[in-house]
Amino acid sequence: MVGRSVLGWRQGENGHGAFGLMLMAAVGVLVLWFAFQAWTDYRHELAFAEKDLHDRLTLVRSHHQHAFHLIDVTLQALVAEVEQARRFGTPRAPLEEHENLRRLSGSAEVIGFLALIDRRGRVRVSSTHYPLDPTVWVEDRPYFQALAQEDRLFVGEPMQARGGIDQWFLGMARRINDPDGSFAGVALASASPLYFQGFYGSGTGVDELSTLLISPGGQVVAAAVPGLAPGQSLIGHPLAEAARHLELPLDSLRRQPGPETGGLIERRSGALVAVSELDNVPLRLVMVQPLRTVIRAWSERLLLNLLLLAMAVTLLGAVWVALRRVEAERDRFFDVSPEMVCVTGFDHRLRRVNPAWEAVLGYPSAELVGRDFNELLHPRDIDPTADAVARLAQGEVVRDLRNRLIARDGHQVWLSWSAVAHGGRVYAVSRDISAQVQASRALEASEARLRGIFDNVIDAILMLDEEGKVLAANRTVEQIFGYTAKQLTGQNIALISADWEATHLESFVGHFLAAETEILTAPPVVVAARRRDGSRFPLELGLSEVCEEEGERVLIAVCRDITERQRLEQMKDEVVATISHELRTPITAIHGALGLLAGGRAGELSDKAAGLVRLAHDNCHRLVELVNDILDIHRLEAGGMPFTLAPVDLAQVAAQAVAEMATYDSQSQVELVLDGDEPGLMVRGDQRRLGQVLSNLLSNAIKFSPPGGRVEVRLRPAGDWVEVAVIDQGPGIPAELRPRLFERFTQGSPPGTGGRRGSGLGLSIVKALLDRHRGHVQVDSEPGQGATFRVYLPRLDGPEDTLPRPPEEETAP
Amino acid sequence: MTPLSGNWPAVDLEHVLLIEDDPDIRQVVGLALGDVGGLRVSACDGGQSALDTLDGWLAEPPADDWMHRLPQLILLDLMMPGMDGRQTLAHLGARSTLAGLPVVMMTARAHAPAGVPGEGTIGLIAKPFDPMTLADRVRDLWEAARRPGQWPWHRPPVATGGGV
The missing domain is CATH 3.30.450.20 (PAS domain)
Structure with missing residues (x-):
């Protein structure tokens, strides 16, 4: 350490000394010249005076x-x-x-x-x-x-x-x-x-x-x-x-x-x-x-x-002092620079090295000066370095020349050199990039691994820009779409969409992008896609936003061919339908038999027997609802409930739900009123599931309505949303129940009707269904003042208005 | 034979054909419609036997009670082994003599499958049903379907029986 700094100091001092001497000589000559001038001037002056x-x-x-x-x-x-x-x-x-x-x-x-x-x-x-x-x-x-x-x-x-x-x-x-x-x-x-x-x-x-x-x-x-x-x-x-x-x-x-x-x-x-x-x-x-x-x-x-x-x-x-300072500064920079700095000749010999060399390579500076730097280079880097020196000799500037120096203890140091030649000397500054090289190698390996994963996942993965242009695709796209990744890159995603689903897809992407950035992922949707050979297939498409590249939003589309899955789901659907049928068939018989018994069709029953039969009858009914709801919630949670998304006229859905409810629940003395049946309140969704949402809300409302009460369904646009309100005149929702109203198995106690209870799943099904429709539900209730459930669904505007309007249906009271 | 078009005489619903595979439900429906509702109920345990029965009735020569032999309405279970409700409906629609018969579907599925109630049906009754009001609901659907312009839907009226 000491030797090095002494060396550095001495070198610096030599420079100062020579310069100072030159400066002093210059001043001396100046003074002499001046004196001579003055003397000559005096002589001239005297001669002139004489x-x-x-x-x-x-x-x-x-x-x-x-x-x-x-x-x-x-x-x-x-x-x-x-x-x-x-x-x-x-x-x-x-x-x-x-x-x-x-x-x-x-x-x-x-x-x-x-x-x-x-x-x-x-x-x-x-x-x-x-x-x-x-x-x-x-x-x-x-x-x-x-x-x-x-x-x-x-x-x-x-x-x-x-x-x-x-x-x-x-x-x-x-x-x-x-x-x-x-x-x-x-x-x-x-x-x-x-x-x-x-x-x-x-x-x-x-x-x-x-x-x-x-x-x-x-x-x-x-x-x-x-x-x-x-x-x-x-x-x-x-x-x-x-x-x-x-x-x-x-x-x-x-x-x-x-x-x-x-x-x-x-x-x-x-x-x-x-x-x-x-x-x-x-x-x-x-x-x-x-x-x-x-x-x-x-x-x-x-x-x-x-x-x-x-x-x-x-x-x-002053100039001298300033120069001295600059020089001292430069020497300090040279000395304290943590990066290796050197001066060499075109003969590859080191003329001057800074202390960083010793710190990095472990050789004392004195041993390095005068040495051929090729002795320090990794054998593979000797030729490229010699080329660089040759280029320097031709007056070029060398930047980011990467080579390896072997330290005294044998380890390699990766360096990036910038060098310039001047006056027969090469001035070179290095940067230790060992860590970078390691990192970039690790990155390369990791990228290769990721690329392997990317290419070998069973899903097709597409990177899209905001316009839906494919920026990159993995290898799986070939299996799924028939296009190679190269063929797809640069194309619009519409290429793989079938018919009007292309616009659907674009609008989906657009909708996704229009949403604020906090929505980073959207639940997967099923769209119709088209292979290269023209065949169509159902495609599950998951979109997420990964990063912004230069202000552009980049979407990752994960595509999965769900033909097989849909087939299995259909099979499963059949199984579920069959099971529900098989369960319900005996229940229907029991329910019917109990109903007839309760209705006195098997002769007069004693009060006790009639009470028991009614109890059995009610619970039988509950059993049916329970079976329905459990099947629904199971399918919702397993993601097995198929959603066929299409533009839906909510007024039509509401009218149908009201009509069905009137049919199913004709025994209850509750008046059902539909208000605001103007068509054109379009949303995107599954018509049947939206009907189920309304049916559940209606059946709840009816269940909690007093006899002769009134349940109102009110439809109206609310900005970008469509609001459907189901208003009852029941006892309202107790405050303690409200926070977990939409949780499973939360049940209120309906008044009268012998305390008939539901499954406790209806509202959680409503919420789950609305979540899948990007909608939500709110409830307003004052105890004793009835309850109002408000369903909000994103309103569909634009091209869907041009779709054929569904036929009008008669609205049942 | 009376063509099934034009002005219908004010006829009350009397005869219903029930097609249901489950005997217990057949019994309950029979009780609910017959005992409670005062309707004459013929029952078949499947689509094929129902078609056979109908064919048998149609094959007999016309008689005074011809109208009573044939059902005025068919109550058809959707899910049945063998020929299910939809297939049965298709077969019914395929026979010109039976195409005009109004059909009410019954289902135990949680939700009505696509297209039900639909072509050839006038309504849907979910299982389980209230046996005490079943007959009223069936009658309501019958009455609703008999309103001018509501029935026989899109199909051209088909003459049945001989003499024409």
Whole structure:
């Protein structure tokens, strides 16, 4: 047990391990791939930012270059004009010069103002003011001093303008020479830092780009730095202050760019720093892009990707857990299945077996794995099983392959296999059908036995459906009907019925079926049947309902040829009739003789003698009735009383009974009245026996009637029944007698008439006869109020109405 | 000879032929019909002897008491050894001279067999009977049968005797 479960567990664990490892590897690869992606993305992002920064720097530099070039060109043009005028001695008037400067300064937006300064440092003309008052002296300004020494473009540090012209300006100057080359003055142009700053403005935004224009003296000419308070400006401030603002080391801003025009881009202290020098102008352009803005988008993307990764890993984990559970479930199913489950190869070797194998066959699982299963098979089952494996190899699915495995202790196990091949393996599930096989064998044997009985009983047995179609028949039908069972099967039972009895039979079957299901059997009836050769014979037919097959009711008809029996019965009838005659003949003589004696025909008798004779006479009469009744009840109980069933008009029967009773019992002073003699109250029955029923009831009624009383017979339809009521005016039936009124030898005491008693069998005969007619009898009685016996017989409707009506008979009173 | 058809004279029942095998019953019936009922009763112990007797009566030449020689009604027991009641009835019906005689059957069987009373009979008397009322019952059946249209049933009237 332990070994098996360990084996099973280990097998399961191996599966889990490999799968888990694969899953882990997959997750690892996913993470690595993700990291690589993120890194590459970061590199791309950085490269993009650098390129972006480079592009911006190039753009700004190009712009500045143009701006300064424009100023320089303007200055050169101005200097040329002034020098020309001095050479030809045609200086312009101050106002004209002012207008000229204004026009020139207006020609370029970058130019704040233009001024001409003489050799002593006095501003002679300005583009902004005319006349200049007070006089502005700029002999202390670096550009003046520098230009006084040599002729070049001078770009100065940003400075505060004098004379309230401008706040801050960047001065650019060119020297004016006299024709002899001596220093004649300076042409000064100012560029407004705000102009440059305005150009940077678009750069400072979400990406926190800082742009600085730095003078050769290390001062900020123009700057756009995010995070400055409104109104705060870095113009004119030392570079250190800007470095502080940018949270960068000062030297990173001071670095000298390389020879490339695009400028140097470095990553320094969490920022991209780009530096470029302007051509011809000793100014440096610095752009600072904090790295955090560069990686912001990347980190957002990274975060999203991390989230996705986490989700993917979670999903994988969930799938893994679910798969593990399913796997565990499958393994549990495999392990705990009480039926044998196995995996084999097409080489007939067992690859894997579940613990049920050990339980069923007694071999340890370890011994079974790797073994050829043919060794376990019953020799007869090896070939069919091999065929099945071959079919599996062709992709078929095998179902209900039955074979026998031999267990370790030698006993056979019947199994039903279902198998499917997949991936070169056969997966097979079995079901132990040993019990079924045994049961089915037992059933077969029992069926064979039953079939033997069925075929060999002396009665013909037919299975019928609701329409009377023969579903099956036994062998005896051939002897009885001349048809073989095969010939009869599928035919209607009418085939073996004679003449109108066919409809009789059908209606009998129909009647039987119409009855509620609690009537499972009907007493046998005698019908006329026809053999194959056309000959007729009396057939006793017993119908019973056995089962319902798919909602259809199935009837079993047991048929017996009663030709011989009827002959014997007739003989017996004759015997009985003879015996009754032989008994009655002496009784008649005695009865007659006593009657004559009592009637005084043998002379007057003494009272005592007359009493004795009357006593003997009455008892003689009773003896006759007793003989009659005993004969009847004997024949009823022995089933020997033949019933000839036919449609009977009850009115006719009643009329006849009343007439006969009037004939037999003319000595009693009881009036017999028949009420409701309408014909057509048809029932199915034996006319004579029904007459006997009424005669018995009538004779009872008469017996219990007071002299001069009245007995009424009343006929009426009552739904599906015909009711015949026999009403007397006798003393009624005592309550204690009523429960056993219809039992044998139950007798009441008739009033008067010397206590003449009957046999006590009359009512039990009535009941027995009515039972055979599917009828019943009820009694209503109040002591002193007379008694009413009501007989109910099933009314016959339909085709019988078309039968010839029996001739009318005169109704005796 | 009087044809047995048309308007019958009002004739009382006087002569009855009893065919009964049992002598005791013959005696009792004889007493019941004769002593009690005042009828003339001839008795035979079987069908054959009855036919012989009837033939004998018929063979004699007509006389004044011709009517009295022949019975007006036959009381016939159903079950008899030898020729039974039904056979006797058939024989009676087969003789044209006797076919018109009304027959009353007597039976000791519990129930009248099929066809009785029937063709050629006018009634049935069950044994045992009440000897004191037997003659009245026989007379009643006779009277009932003599009502117009009731008798002689289906058979054509047959003339008997000579002269015609």
